[in-house]
Amino acid sequence: MARGEALEKTEKGSTIHIIGAGLAGLSLARELLDRGYSVRVAETRDRIGGISILDPEASGLIEKLGSEISVSLQSTATRLGERVAIISSTGVEGVAKGVSATGFRVASPIELGIVGDRPAGVYPFHAALDLLIAGLSPGRVIAIYGANRYSLLLAEKLAQHGRKIYVISSNPVRSKKDLEILVGRVRELKGSQRLSEIRLDNNTIKADTLVIAIFKPWNPFPELPSVGHASLEIYDPKALLEASRLLAINLGCEEQARRRVKVQGAIQAFPETLTPCLRELLVVKPGGGEVWIGDRSYSIEGDYAVIRTPGDSEPLVVRGS
Amino acid sequence: MEPRRYDVAIIGAGVAGLFIAHELSKFNLSIAVIEKEAEPGFGVSKGHAGVLHVVQPPFNSLKSMLAVKGNRLYDRVARELGVSMLRLPALLVARSGIELAILPLVYVVLKIIYQIRGFDISIVSGRRLRLLEPNVEGYAAIMIQGYGVIDSFELIDRLYRSSRARGVEFMFKTEARDLKIEDDTIVIETTRGSIRARYVINAAGLGSDTLASRVGGSERIEPHLGVMLVFDKPQTRSIVAPIPTLKPARTKGGGIIPMPWGSTIWGPSFAPTGSREDRGVRAEHVIDVIRKFKDLVRIKGRLVKAYAGVRPSTPKGDFSISYSPQTRRIINLVGIESPGLTAAPAIALMVIGMLKTAGLELTVAGKTPQKIVWRISTRARLAINPSGIEGHEGVIICPCMKVSLADIIDAIENGASTLDGIIFRTKLGMGSCQGQHCIGRAIIAMLRLTRKKPEDLVKSGEASWLVERL
Numbered sequence A: 001m002a003r004g005e006a007l008e009k010t011e012k013g014s015t016i017h018i019i020g021a022g023l024a025g026l027s028l029a030r031e032l033l034d035r036g037y038s039v040r041v042a043e044t045r046d047r048i049g050g051i052s053i054l055d056p057e058a059s060g061l062i063e064k065l066g067s068e069i070s071v072s073l074q075s076t077a078t079r080l081g082e083r084v085a086i087i088s089s090t091g092v093e094g095v096a097k098g099v100s101a102t103g104f105r106v107a108s109p110i111e112l113g114i115v116g117d118r119p120a121g122v123y124p125f126h127a128a129l130d131l132l133i134a135g136l137s138p139g140r141v142i143a144i145y146g147a148n149r150y151s152l153l154l155a156e157k158l159a160q161h162g163r164k165i166y167v168i169s170s171n172p173v174r175s176k177k178d179l180e181i182l183v184g185r186v187r188e189l190k191g192s193q194r195l196s197e198i199r200l201d202n203n204t205i206k207a208d209t210l211v212i213a214i215f216k217p218w219n220p221f222p223e224l225p226s227v228g229h230a231s232l233e234i235y236d237p238k239a240l241l242e243a244s245r246l247l248a249i250n251l252g253c254e255e256q257a258r259r260r261v262k263v264q265g266a267i268q269a270f271p272e273t274l275t276p277c278l279r280e281l282l283v284v285k286p287g288g289g290e291v292w293i294g295d296r297s298y299s300i301e302g303d304y305a306v307i308r309t310p311g312d313s314e315p316l317v318v319r320g321s
Numbered sequence B: 001m002e003p004r005r006y007d008v009a010i011i012g013a014g015v016a017g018l019f020i021a022h023e024l025s026k027f028n029l030s031i032a033v034i035e036k037e038a039e040p041g042f043g044v045s046k047g048h049a050g051v052l053h054v055v056q057p058p059f060n061s062l063k064s065m066l067a068v069k070g071n072r073l074y075d076r077v078a079r080e081l082g083v084s085m086l087r088l089p090a091l092l093v094a095r096s097g098i099e100l101a102i103l104p105l106v107y108v109v110l111k112i113i114y115q116i117r118g119f120d121i122s123i124v125s126g127r128r129l130r131l132l133e134p135n136v137e138g139y140a141a142i143m144i145q146g147y148g149v150i151d152s153f154e155l156i157d158r159l160y161r162s163s164r165a166r167g168v169e170f171m172f173k174t175e176a177r178d179l180k181i182e183d184d185t186i187v188i189e190t191t192r193g194s195i196r197a198r199y200v201i202n203a204a205g206l207g208s209d210t211l212a213s214r215v216g217g218s219e220r221i222e223p224h225l226g227v228m229l230v231f232d233k234p235q236t237r238s239i240v241a242p243i244p245t246l247k248p249a250r251t252k253g254g255g256i257i258p259m260p261w262g263s264t265i266w267g268p269s270f271a272p273t274g275s276r277e278d279r280g281v282r283a284e285h286v287i288d289v290i291r292k293f294k295d296l297v298r299i300k301g302r303l304v305k306a307y308a309g310v311r312p313s314t315p316k317g318d319f320s321i322s323y324s325p326q327t328r329r330i331i332n333l334v335g336i337e338s339p340g341l342t343a344a345p346a347i348a349l350m351v352i353g354m355l356k357t358a359g360l361e362l363t364v365a366g367k368t369p370q371k372i373v374w375r376i377s378t379r380a381r382l383a384i385n386p387s388g389i390e391g392h393e394g395v396i397i398c399p400c401m402k403v404s405l406a407d408i409i410d411a412i413e414n415g416a417s418t419l420d421g422i423i424f425r426t427k428l429g430m431g432s433c434q435g436q437h438c439i440g441r442a443i444i445a446m447l448r449l450t451r452k453k454p455e456d457l458v459k460s461g462e463a464s465w466l467v468e469r470l
């Protein structure tokens, strides 16, 4: 991802393509429009909002942004040879300047160490969400693997529709509403046609559906800068808005010089490079605690903080305590 | 009314049965294909590695001979049917001092075996190896020419559609239960009534021994599981494997295999299983495969999937293609394990020869059927020339594999009735993100396009329901 943010000096006249109309893409569009840029937002689905669509804290804002910003729906960014292009029913358009706001990647079963049968009824989170929005349920007895803001919202929604829900989490979480939370790791799936059984390391449950809701940041277009869940694993919508603001400052910077942000240990920082215009850094530390930027320490409350960056030393090193 | 009697009934729409149907359909014959699954190619033919092999140990076996013949037929077949296929060499790589030391000996032995059958073989120095395969780690290698990889899903689809266009009748969700010999007619008892034919080809894959045993066959299948791992990026240009040494059976064979659509397969593993229905990926098999190949290549891309296939192996370790002991009107194909995909076109020719010997008259069909113009997928169009992509072609459902709504419509119009049928035909969900952006949307598209009820949609088998109303 080192090539990220290689958006050369961005002239205000040229269009910036934002790929993805989730909270990150829409808020970045707003930030850039406010700074006088011409922006196009491409969304592969036929709706905006991405995985924040169920989020009561974000839905109002999404609706507002959706009414202000024009989004091309069913417009999908993909790689054509060395280029990124946006494909829609009206044709193919090359992307000269763009930003990935394509959201999280859902971990695959094998990546999570899940083996066994490969029956019907195993869905990545996004697919289950697409089904739900279309008025369909992915199953009857549904296990959702991963306990986070989005998975719990999906769980509640499906429970409201009378589905039996288990949330499987590798570490203990506060039990919300009447959701049954199982602490463990999924190891093996059983089911010759439809899923019938999920074996955890410490338990076995009968379920016909497994929704995988373990997320990783992933930028499918590494030559473009990324924002939101494409670059950060964070579950607070406000953090996504902050990230969009920071990237907009970066993109708008006339000066070419950049300093790399080097991250040490299990810490995330955004963006990956800083222009001279940007003097802030978003640092993620789930649960809060101490982080170091260069030789200064900062204390984070909550899961993240936007920190004013010190000095001009090159590069900027961020590490945990 | 007398029930209809076909000239030939083929049991099994796997790659073997389909090639036989495809070749037979060029003659003036009435042909039926009976398949227990909902779509063609849902048996053994759906869980393999897609390699066109050259020779196979034991080298004087029927399967080795048919693989050599089949391999040579594939260029024409792929051209005729417009199937993506790549020709590439295999590299057997020496990674240790010991392997390097035995390399010349292995080379001499293999040279005899391969060169006689027309496959070029040479030694590749460490320097050349690094040039040929920058991601491969090794001191030197043996290079064997003549391998291939093929999009076998596309192959199955095209064989099916071309035979259907030439009048072959397909009966899906129809399982053959028994065979009876009545004078010059064979009666196939199926789950949907009986079907009569003058000649019967039993190409029932994992079910072939059971059916053959109804008419005197004694071959017995001992199923073997093979696990394969999929990475989402190309890693090598050739098929790469460690130099063969005496290895435990569980990791015999397999390689690092570049797929025609850009991903990489590692495997398969090899282990007996008690059940013919078993498609379970076991942790120890995944570990075996990783152990075997991890030091051979610098990993590019991410491990995105593990899947398993079942080989219909027999103790004899060879294909058995023979007349039933009771009548030459029944031909049984038992034990069509690897390299059955490679051998399939040659198997078809062999079976046709046997039918002729058994008295089936083969006259070339009078009028040549209309040539099918194969539709070019959106992915292929985007690769060649993206201009003109619009309408449903421009509505991309699967961003990783560039599958459009038009591709899904085409798959459904040409026989995909299940989600797997769509996946196999389009490669939907086979890319980096493994279905997160497409599986839900594809199911919704299926609902709209087929007008089925949500509860009637299936992944593949009858009980593999996908969704219900909220």
Ligand SMILES: Cc1cc2nc3c(=O)[nH]c(=O)nc-3n(C[C@H](O)[C@H](O)[C@H](O)COP(=O)(O)OP(=O)(O)OC[C@H]3O[C@@H](n4cnc5c(N)ncnc54)[C@H](O)[C@@H]3O)c2cc1C
Pocket: B011, B012, B013, B014, B015, B016, B017, B018, B034, B035, B036, B037, B040, B041, B042, B043, B044, B045, B046, B047, B048, B049, B050, B051, B052, B053, B174, B175, B176, B177, B203, B204, B205, B206, B207, B208, B211, B225, B226, B227, B268, B308, B309, B310, B311, B312, B336, B337, B338, B339, B340, B341, B342, B343
């Ligand atoms: C792990 C693995 C890797 C492999 N890799 C390779 C490779 O790289 N290269 C290669 O050349 N070969 C490979 N093979 C071998 C190849 O896949 C098989 O040889 C080939 O697919 C067999 O085709 P088939 O038509 O004989 O069987 P199938 O594809 O199983 O076809 C038989 C059909 O008959 C149907 N059927 C069964 N019983 C009945 C019944 N009673 N009534 C009606 N229908 C019935 C089944 O549903 C099935 O569709 C591999 C196999 C495995 C398992």
